[in-house]
Amino acid sequence: MYLQSIHLTNIKSFRDATLELPSEGGFAGWNVILGGNASGKTTLLQAIALCLLGPGQVERLLDAATWPTAGEAVGTCSADVRSGTDDYFFGVASGEAYLSTTITLIAAASEVEGRKWAPGEVVFTGDEDAVIFATFGIYSTHRGWFSAGYGAFRRLSGASGDIVDPKSRAARHLTLFREDAALTDCEAWLTSLYGQSIDPENPDRDEAARQLTGARAALNRLLPAEVQLVKLTSQGAIFGQARTSLSVSLRQLSDGYRSFLAMVIDLLRHTLRAGAAVDADGVVDCQGVVLIDEVDAHLHPRWQREIGPQLCAAFPKLQFIVSTHSPFVAQTAREGGLFRLVQSEAGATIEPFPERVLGRRVEQLLTSSLFGLDSSLDAETEALVARRAALEARRPRSAEDEAELESVIHKLEDRDGAPGPTWAEMKRQEQLEAELEALLRHGDGR
C-alpha cells in the first residue's frame, strides 16, 4: 500500500494541513519533510502511522487525549491510501484500490457519528465500503499492507518492546512513538536465520539460506564501502573496517553505524517476515510505506547524501517518508517529494517545495527558502559585509566613517574565508590567492 495524502484537522499544532505525496511514475521513492525543531515533523509521521495501523493497534502507543489541539474536543487524521498488488483482501490480492480512512482522537467526551466517546479513545470512521475495506484489508492481519516507522532514537539496546506484541504490526512502529524503545532483536534475527540455513533438520533450509544471502547482500549495499559485513556466525555479525582492517562486532561499531544498522536490519527483518522476496543482489521486492523521523541522526554528511538513494535502490518499491534537518538529505528528494513545515498564527501547514532539488548544491539549498538562510556565512560576518556596503556608499565620509570602514574591512579580511562548495575547494582557493599576492604586488588593477 501507499499513502496518497493525509489531512490533519486540529491535531496538535496542525489546525488544517494536508500532505499530498507525488505519484508520477509510482508512489515509491524518497519523500522528505523539512522543518525546524518543534515544527510538528514527528507528529505528522505519527499521524500517518496512526492512519495506516488503525485504532486497534495504536491505542497502547499514544495518549489520544493529548492529540487534539488545546481547546478542541476532537482532532482527526484522514488518509487516502492506495492499495498495491501485494496487499490481500479476503485472501485475494486487492489490485489497485483506494481507501479513505478517518481516525478521530478524543480529548473531551464527545459524540462522533451518533455514538458517545470518552477522552483518550481512538475512533475509526468511514462509509460502509471503508469499514469493510479496513476490517478485512488494511487493518486486518491479511498478507501485505506493509508499513514500518522509525523514531529519531534507533538504539540496539535498552528497554525491550514489551508494550506491544513483538509480532504485531504496531511493533514495527514502536520507536516512532516511544523514545526508550530499542530495536533489540535485530542481531538475534540474523543469527537465527544463519542457524536455520545450516540446520540439516530444517525443511525450509534452502529458503533460509536464500534469505540470508539476500540480507547480507542488502546490508553490504546499504553500508558504505569502508564498513562491510564480512561474516555471520551463531554468535553474531562480524564487520570488517577497510581503514583499520579490524574485525568488530555490531556492538563495537560507532554510533552512526549502529543506529543505521539497527534500522535497516529491522526493516529487512520485517519485510522478509511479511513475505517479501529478496534477490541475491540484495534487492527487496516489497511494497509499503516506511516512515523515518530525523533520518540524518548520527549520520556523517557524506552518508546523509547516500542514504536516500541507497535505501531506494535496496527497497525499490517502498514509499519512504522521512523527516530531516539536513540539506544533504533534502538534496536527494524525489521530484515533487520535498515538503517543509511552516509555523504560522493559524497553525502549522505543510508546503510542497516546488523546485527541483536534485543537482543543487548544499549551499544553494541552505540559502533557498527551504532553510531560509540568506547566506551560509554566520550572521555577524554578513552584518559586517552590509555595514561595509553602507559605509562605502556614504559621501562625503567623515573621519569617523573612514576609521570605521577601515576597521570593518580589516575584520572582514580575517573572517571571509575563501569560497568553494567543499573544504578541498576552499583550500585550493586559499592557496591560489596566496600565489596571487606574490604575482600582483603591483596592485589589482584598480
Added chain:
Amino acid sequence: MIPLRRPPAAALSPETIAALEARAQAVAAAGTSAVPEWKAFTRSPAYRELRDTLAAGAHHKCAYCESRAPKPQLDHVQPKLTHPELAFAWDNLLPACADCNSAKGTQGGHGPDGTPRLIDPSAEDPGASLVWDTRGFVSPRDLPDDQAHARAADTIAALDLIRQDLRDGQRIARNEALYALVEAEAAAAALRAATPADRPAAEHALVKARAALLTALDLARPHRALLRQWLRAPLVAAKLAALSPDVPLLSALLDRWAALDTMHPTR
C-alpha cells in the same frame, strides 16, 4: 556587471515585433497599468522568443550580476509600474536572474540631471563607476563626481550586488584565471627547456594548460567583472602578452575583452 551589447531589434521575428507593438498600443489606449498586459504577454510564444533572444545576447547570464541564467526573467530597466509606456520597449528590457529582478523590484527612475538612477550595462560601462576588491566585494569607484558615486551606490544597493554567491563567484573566476595563467606560464617554460625525449609530454601539458587558460578567460562564463579589472593590471597584461605566441587564439580573445572598453560611449 560588465558592458553588454544588446542584440539588434531586428534579431526578433516580425511576429514578435508586431506583438510588442500591439501590446504597447493596448497599454497606451487603456491608459492604465501595464502590469496585467505584461502578465498576459509572459504566457505567449512571443515572450519566449524575446526572452531567448535577450538571453543569448547576454551569453545566458544575468545582465546585472552575471550569474548563469539560461531562462532569465525579463527586467524592465525603467519599471513597468512607473513607466508603462516603456513596458514593451526593446531598449528597456534586460535578462536578469530572479534574485536581481526581485531585489530591484520597482526601483529605477532618473537623477536630478536626467541620467537614469541605476547603471544600465547595455548603455554604459559599469566598470567606470564600480570597483571590485579581490574578495569579490563591489563598491562605488572613488570618483570626484558625487552623482556618479551615488548612482553606483544606488545600483549596488538596489540589486543587492554584495550577495555572498556573487562575492564568491567573482573571486573564484579571478582565481581560476590566475591559476590557469600560472600553469600556462610554467608549461610554456617547461616546453622551452625540454629535452627531445621530454618534448611530447611537455607539448601535451602545454595543450592542456592553453585550453584551461582560454576557458578561464571565456567571456561567456559567469562573473567576469573582477576578472576584467584584473586583466587590466599592468603585470597581468604583460604576462598574457608574453604568453600570446605560445597560446593561439589568446590575442584574439584579449581583443574581445578590450572591445568591452569601447562598447559604450563614456558618460
